[in-house]
Amino acid sequence: MDQHNTIMDNIQNIKRRFGIIGNDPQLNFAIEKAVRVAPTEISVLITGESGVGKEVFPRIIHQLSNRKHGKFIAVNCGAIPEGTIDSELFGHEKGAFTGATQTRSGYFEVAHGGTIFLDEVGELPLATQVRLLRVLENGEFIKVGSSMVQKTDVRVVAATNVAMMEAIQKGKFREDLYYRLSTVEISLPPLRARKGDIHLLFRKFAADFGQKYRMPTVRLNEEAQQILEQQPWPGNIRQLRNIAEQLSVLEQEREINPKLLRQYLPTKTANLPAVIDTKKTDGDFSSEREILYKILFDMKADLHDLKKLTHELMNASTMEQAKEQHEGLIQKIYGAEKEKTTALQLESKVHTPTPTATYEDRFDYAEEVEEAETLSLQDKELELIVKALERNKGRRKAAASELGISERTLYRKIKQFDLDL
Numbered sequence: 001m002d003q004h005n006t007i008m009d010n011i012q013n014i015k016r017r018f019g020i021i022g023n024d025p026q027l028n029f030a031i032e033k034a035v036r037v038a039p040t041e042i043s044v045l046i047t048g049e050s051g052v053g054k055e056v057f058p059r060i061i062h063q064l065s066n067r068k069h070g071k072f073i074a075v076n077c078g079a080i081p082e083g084t085i086d087s088e089l090f091g092h093e094k095g096a097f098t099g100a101t102q103t104r105s106g107y108f109e110v111a112h113g114g115t116i117f118l119d120e121v122g123e124l125p126l127a128t129q130v131r132l133l134r135v136l137e138n139g140e141f142i143k144v145g146s147s148m149v150q151k152t153d154v155r156v157v158a159a160t161n162v163a164m165m166e167a168i169q170k171g172k173f174r175e176d177l178y179y180r181l182s183t184v185e186i187s188l189p190p191l192r193a194r195k196g197d198i199h200l201l202f203r204k205f206a207a208d209f210g211q212k213y214r215m216p217t218v219r220l221n222e223e224a225q226q227i228l229e230q231q232p233w234p235g236n237i238r239q240l241r242n243i244a245e246q247l248s249v250l251e252q253e254r255e256i257n258p259k260l261l262r263q264y265l266p267t268k269t270a271n272l273p274a275v276i277d278t279k280k281t282d283g284d285f286s287s288e289r290e291i292l293y294k295i296l297f298d299m300k301a302d303l304h305d306l307k308k309l310t311h312e313l314m315n316a317s318t319m320e321q322a323k324e325q326h327e328g329l330i331q332k333i334y335g336a337e338k339e340k341t342t343a344l345q346l347e348s349k350v351h352t353p354t355p356t357a358t359y360e361d362r363f364d365y366a367e368e369v370e371e372a373e374t375l376s377l378q379d380k381e382l383e384l385i386v387k388a389l390e391r392n393k394g395r396r397k398a399a400a401s402e403l404g405i406s407e408r409t410l411y412r413k414i415k416q417f418d419l420d421l
Helices: 002-018 025-037 056-063 085-090 126-138 164-169 175-181 195-212 222-229 236-250 258-262 278-284 288-315 319-325 327-347 359-370 378-391 396-403 407-416
Strands: 044-047 072-076 115-119 140-142 149-151 155-160 184-187
Touching: 002 025, 002 056, 025 056, 025 184, 044 056, 044 175, 056 072, 056 115, 056 155, 085 126, 126 140, 126 155, 126 175, 164 175, 195 222, 195 236, 222 258, 378 396, 378 407, 396 407
Parallel strands: 044 155, 044 184, 072 115, 115 155
Antiparallel strands: 140 149
16 A cells, blocks of 8 residues: 555655646556666657657656656657657768758657657658668668768667557558557547546636736536537647637636537537548548659550550541541540541641641650650652752761761661662
8 A cells, every 4th residue: 555655655756747637547557667667778659649748758758767867858759850859869971962062960869878769650761760670779870972981879769649550551651660669558538538627727828817817717627618518629739729819819708608618619510421531532642653654654654645646647648648547546535526627738848837736746755755746747758868868978877967867767767668779
């Protein structure tokens, strides 16, 4: 009994020291766990929803550890861009990348002998997770742009609101890193599971804001207290604090009744049946990269159709025959207006460049990719080739350049027309 009382007294002292409000058994158990693990060098992972107060526990662990005189650095991993996070955590050498004008020490080097708190660790890129795993295993890291291995003595405390096992199954988080971080896991309960603490927290926030804004402290009547405890609180303590601040600043009445309170609470939305399969949607297009892949595949299919039409038109004996045989393919690629434009241009037997991308302009692009011959009319083709060769005194490379075709295509045309040059 005496030991239990000692533990509870110790927990109450910790609450006063770090400003923790509440008497929920789950909260007390989390604090007790933090106190017991603090003197060790074990890595700790703190889990819980956003807004439950995870950021307080790394400070408890650091202050009660043998590293309390060392540095404590808190890093929000989710706020650092993916391209610079390795540099922020591990440092970089001068000239390692554009803008690296001098050598810089990373957080793991600066925090040597202390504690580093990695908030939102579930947002780390996979490449950075590999580097972090190495630090946890043997204390080694390499600066960006360097080949020299450095050592650091840092205790890592991490926190996340991500469901880690789901992230591991989706390949977004390394399983081996998870088990290295979560040697001891401290789980914090959401506010809706701490109904007895909700009014205590509100009173503390209301008193703080009353003092801050030099106003009388707002109070809830009994009915308003019951309504407050029935809320789901998806934003947890952070959301409750915001409502207490709004009431303190905006309401002239200092006693809050249910009618006034409801004006500041979020409206409930009906749980309508989902039309979209959210699981499938998340799996199909969970990132911009997958959407980009889909666009590229669509472009590849369009290019394939364009190449096919080019080949068929080149082999058609007349324009009319080409139109009749491949009207559907032309319609698919260019639509009705483009088909009309194409017919007019091809029947005029003249390639007329226009400011906008026309049917023939697109074949110029396809030719550049495929090195196929240009779409000249058959009855003019021989005449143009002969003139080009004469003007360039038989130099095939120069003639091909003037005609806008490859030298290989020109050679094939010379063989096709059996030109004696």
